[in-house]
Amino acid sequence: MSNTRTQILDLGEELIRTRGFNAFSYKDISEKLGIKNAAVHYHFPSKEALGTAIIQQSIDLFIVKEKQWNQLSSKEQLLDFINIYQKSHDKNWSCLMGALSSSVDSLPSTMQNKLTKMAEYILNRLTQTLIEGLKKGEFHFDEEPRAKAELIISSLLSSLLLSKVMHGQIFESIVQSIILSVNLKTK
Amino acid sequence: MSNTRTQILDLGEELIRTRGFNAFSYKDISEKLGIKNAAVHYHFPSKEALGTAIIQQSIDLFIVKEKQWNQLSSKEQLLDFINIYQKSHDKNWSCLMGALSSSVDSLPSTMQNKLTKMAEYILNRLTQTLIEGLKKGEFHFDEEPRAKAELIISSLLSSLLLSKVMHGQIFESIVQSIILSVNLKTK
């Protein structure tokens, strides 16, 4: 796998997560990487192919993370999950799901389907972490684990989006709320 | 104010909330309304002008709603707020904030600024409702009202986005979580 291909994928992801899928062009990528737009088409024949590859890369990355989770406590798994969003927040990027779901009706169906798979994959995995953490007594909450997972993912996704628009510390505030709501003692 | 102007505003809002600001053109609007693209430019000289007018329309609508709230209990205010999102969910639309914040870095600064104002306006108003509801004993929760308002807005915004991508009842599930978390007895 060439370096250029990786650079295109990474820059494409950045552009999607800061500007949105429909707000960047192959020219944006080729100029920044010092290549011609046809070179981008060489690696990714269509924007649809690039888009799906970027989503797939994100899924692959999560699968790697997930494997590491098996060695961690449920509490550590949740904190590691939150940390993914923390890193995005530090760069003032939204998450891929937040970036793409808002314009999903304008996306090619291959991207829509991959996005659906990604969402369900991540939600299922976080639900699993919550179920196990409850069983082991690491978490304490009354809601259904799946509903709790939906709430956690939703609020993290939005807090990245709203951080870009609002002043104040909404991301930090949301993270605090999440941690309190599963009864984790972090101090 | 002409009917065409209103139709452009409404269709523009629909396009933003289903496809995103960068995924529609004046052609999409003119064709659907049976007019020429120059007619759209007559009412809104630039896409930036159209975009800011759409955000402003949304703010104006919220201000009207807000005035009605003064006659309602805090509980009713919250349910009415949730109902705004319910109506969007019924149409499978995202909210304007969710639709625009994800691509905020690609938007003209006038739109960015108006979006910031809208976010802070709505968040302040919901915080006020929560503070009053707490004081009057209509709500029961331990968190800071502003943090609670952030969590409610975030989770509603995201649940609209994720509804477009995931199967299942995430919107309904999130609404239930919110209602439980302020200790409203709805039954």
Add this chain to the structure above:
DNA sequence: AAATATACTTACTTACTAGTAAGTATATTT
């Protein structure tokens, strides 16, 4: 050494984008 595969560039096409200048029909005001 020749053939082939990889990673591009050059040069282009077609289609669409926002935006504009000038003209026209109709309604409203003076």
Add this chain to the structure above:
DNA sequence: AAATATACTTACTAGTAAGTAAGTATATTT
């Protein structure tokens, strides 16, 4: 009745979009 304002259409421009066909330099394989 004439002047003006409103709400458009016609016809265009300049720029950008995604995408492609054909060529080239370099590395790898046979």
